[in-house]
Amino acid sequence: MxxxxxxxxxxxxxxxxxxxxxxxxxxxxxxxxxxxxxxxxxxxxxxxxxxxxxxxxxxxKGTTGKIQPLDAFGFRVWKNYVRRFEDSITLMNEDIELHKRNNIIKLQTL
Structure with missing residues (x-):
């Protein structure tokens, strides 16, 4: 499902x-x-x-990012990477919509 x-x-x-x-x-x-x-x-x-x-x-509530290992060490690193990538795309004026699921999946293979 x-x-x-x-x-x-x-x-x-x-x-x-x-x-x-x-x-x-x-x-x-x-x-x-x-x-x-x-x-x-x-x-x-x-x-x-x-x-x-x-x-x-x-x-x-409010403690997930502090005590869950993936939130503290995995997702935070990934989110920082995506933010930097988004900033680069914005600065280069590229026509990529990173909020779409398929584009995010493609980003993981770079």
Whole structure:
């Protein structure tokens, strides 16, 4: 199931729980999620099979960029790269729309 906007929805999250998370964890597990409303504990309860116990822990709002390794060390580096690239495109007056998904994907292969 894909999203036309490219954004994650709570239905995508439930599908991931059912198809990926629960089949690959034991009887009891801990799931650490950020505070995005689509990651609500109710979605986890709705998707959980009756034989699985999951303890949901939520990262407090405003702390994601400080404690999630990919946000702190991966995405920040990537976003800085994209900003510099956008600045260069603007200065060179190139006709490239970086806000479009396909152009961003192409950027990753440069």
């Amino acid at each position: 894909t999203s036309a906007s490219g954004k994650l929805t709570s239905e995508h999250f439930k599908t991931w729980l059912k198809d990926v998370y629960f089949p690959n964890v034991g009887h009891s597990s801990v799931l650490l999620i950020d505070s995005w409303s689509g990651h609500c504990p109710n979605a986890v309860k709705e998707a959980a099979p009756p034989n699985k116990i999951v303890d949901v822990k939520i990262i407090p």
